[in-house]
Amino acid sequence: MGDILTSRKQDYSQWYNDLILKGNLAEHSAVRGCMVIKPYGFALWENMRDQLDRMFKETGHQNAYFPLFIPKSFLSKEAAHVEGFAKECAVVTHSRLKNDPNGNGIIVDPESELEEELIVRPTSETIIWNTYKGWIQSYRDLPILVNQWANVVRWEMRTRLFLRTAEFLWQEGHTAHATKEEAIAETKQMLEVYATFAEEYMAMPVIRGVKTESERFAGAEDTYCIEALMQDGKALQAGTSHFLGQNFAKAFDVKFADKDNKMEYVWATSWGVSTRLIGALVMAHSDDEGLVLPPKIAPLQVVIVPIFNKDAAATEKINAKAHELMQELRAKGIRVKFDNDDTKRPGWKFAEYEMQGVPVRIALGARDIENNQAEVARRDTREKESYSLDNIIASVEQLLEDIQMNMFHKALTFRNEHTTRVNSWDEFVAVLNEKTGFVAAHWDGTAETEDKIKEMTKATIRCIPLDNIKEEGSCVLTGKPSKQRVLFAKAY
């Protein structure tokens, strides 16, 4: 530690890469496009995962586990689906290695070629719907509300830690329903779970919306999404929830007998968020000093740093008080560490915990104790204040809540300031390139115009917001009539 980060202004992209490495979240591995999630990064993921898991269970979902491999023929059964994933998948073709008879070391045994190639799952709709076929006979077997926490592989050519990696961790919910209405309600419910999680736990405001046809998941009838805004004014898709209609039920012939004993295809949804959320979290809040993590999901919420001098009696007093504080904070359920490593100086530790984004730092020296106080620093604003030791526990609890709220409001203000309504093409281009952020503009509703705008500006339609106000207007590019604005942005 102690290294200085590239600043956001200097090079945002480099700042992000530096921060992931220096914040001890993850690093590149020896396998192209695959990352190693380090213990600190994984502890952050565990907190996010566990909270999402609780929210899934509260909405009636159960976890299960399906195979890593998907037979090639399964992937091909839903036409749009295979089209979407064929170009980026890891294909298993053999099952054995052997010693090269020509002495060239270990080679793949050509005799172990598989009858049918297996694809490492890029997503599991096909293998799961093939399984559901055996689980569903009648309406009594519905709904099926299942989620899976798993690793998936998409052979991305240009990868970035957390944002886009060949292998990533995610959850994928896959539900089966007797009616279209129920499936749509489920799709929307899970979008709302994601939005609540992003806003209340990640302190990251999101737009709830629906994708245009071109941006839909391969095989979906409708893709709902939450979109967040990063500090460089680019948008990031943070989660998606798909209404799959009867597409996969038809591809895998999954029917049920309804109450009148009539056979019907089953209705489906799928929904997922991934370790990409960590990238979003970092880019939404962090600064040039390091990570800024929201208290609710920070691996460590409070760090106590002792300020030792050479006086052994004072050291003993500091240690005793720090231990007392640690125990009291822990009793309140606060994740706290007392860093009494005496080989490192306080200033070095301050910088290290700032880099790691620990929300609250308590510094405690001999004179502090004499004055019955401690110096408390909050990571989000970097303000310091002296707290009386008499009520420091309650004050720190309150401070953690304040930080959580402040981070959300700061991000919300930034987003509001970076959401611009434009009515002309010149304005559209100028805002995208200079002010950046979301641009609310009229669009004629055609994929052709959408493509053209993307080509000309690199901006895509992030979503049609769910709470959109209907408003007559004319398309920002073609001038053709439009019934509502949509949100454009450059995006990750």
Place this chain on the structure above:
Amino acid sequence: MGDILTSRKQDYSQWYNDLILKGNLAEHSAVRGCMVIKPYGFALWENMRDQLDRMFKETGHQNAYFPLFIPKSFLSKEAAHVEGFAKECAVVTHSRLKNDPNGNGIIVDPESELEEELIVRPTSETIIWNTYKGWIQSYRDLPILVNQWANVVRWEMRTRLFLRTAEFLWQEGHTAHATKEEAIAETKQMLEVYATFAEEYMAMPVIRGVKTESERFAGAEDTYCIEALMQDGKALQAGTSHFLGQNFAKAFDVKFADKDNKMEYVWATSWGVSTRLIGALVMAHSDDEGLVLPPKIAPLQVVIVPIFNKDAAATEKINAKAHELMQELRAKGIRVKFDNDDTKRPGWKFAEYEMQGVPVRIALGARDIENNQAEVARRDTREKESYSLDNIIASVEQLLEDIQMNMFHKALTFRNEHTTRVNSWDEFVAVLNEKTGFVAAHWDGTAETEDKIKEMTKATIRCIPLDNIKEEGSCVLTGKPSKQRVLFAKAY
């Protein structure tokens, strides 16, 4: 449900397969050798995983995540290691599918062949030690105490649900130490964690021991293990903890500067348990009526089944009382379900929850309430008793503890009765084939004799127990001198 299981006596192996399916734990998938873990089975795994995870964290370990893929060249770096895994691995050779120009559907794009083949991890020592090389410079970076929860693939030809599948879920701990002594202490500590978990949570007594050289993990200097006994008298290796010496540090050139600034190779351990534990759990306790699950890890600990009659007022009373009980039990942290589905009869439900191994069933009818009592059935002994409603909550709490203890003691008694000291070859063969179980016999210490015994009897040396009493004797096969007995058994 309602189907009758094959009995253990009739066909133990079929009983096991039936039970995994009818107990709703898992099923075969469309992918050869890979299973689907169903929601009920996964809830069981979650309880086991979460408890193990707590125990790992209490002993100072952190979780991290490493890539799914291992470059072929990495696997080859440790000679014994590649020898152990080469014959059963899934090899990724391509990264793209495409439409066959000849119209034969989707094919693997030959132009997407990888420069170096990737192996789907059968275990992660190689990729992890390649990573640790970047993490370790000096003794200050040690120890590294990391665990990973992951899926792994071993291309087994003969698979059985949970016991042996091509893909399985597990945890693998990988630690790095400055001294040999510390690494050995870690190896033994984690074995003890596994043993404690097996005995206290799974109610499954285990022998703590060390493997002979022939049975060691590929790349280990010593493999410690816990061995459990199944109801058919066969042993099952339930967990292993390996002292890896400096083998992987040497293979990946991982050195550290010690306190005197001298460069040394790092010492390593690895340890793992897997979803195989679920197979062990099932075979250790279950009976001809279905699963018998220990309360501490059962997905559902108590089920309340109402006995409705046609009287609406009585139904209302039963519902009210059942809800009250459910809430009181939940407040005690007990996992409880009130099954008020009125399309199923009580008898059907009784059989279903017996099949699923729910430890305690409370049946509640109108007359019970009049008499201020409920009928409580325990799954392990299938005994029923009337409990006064006045103190039923405390009684059920106590009953859950009794069941946990009783299951352990029953399994322990079975194991003690099926552990036999033998002193002659005839006795050895007779016990193995008739009485079955562990056979404690003298062995001359050579791999040759070990192999011969395996060939002749199918029995292997399960382990040399850690608490073995040294005792002079002569080998049961060769008559050569021996210094201690070892435990033989036929095994899963």
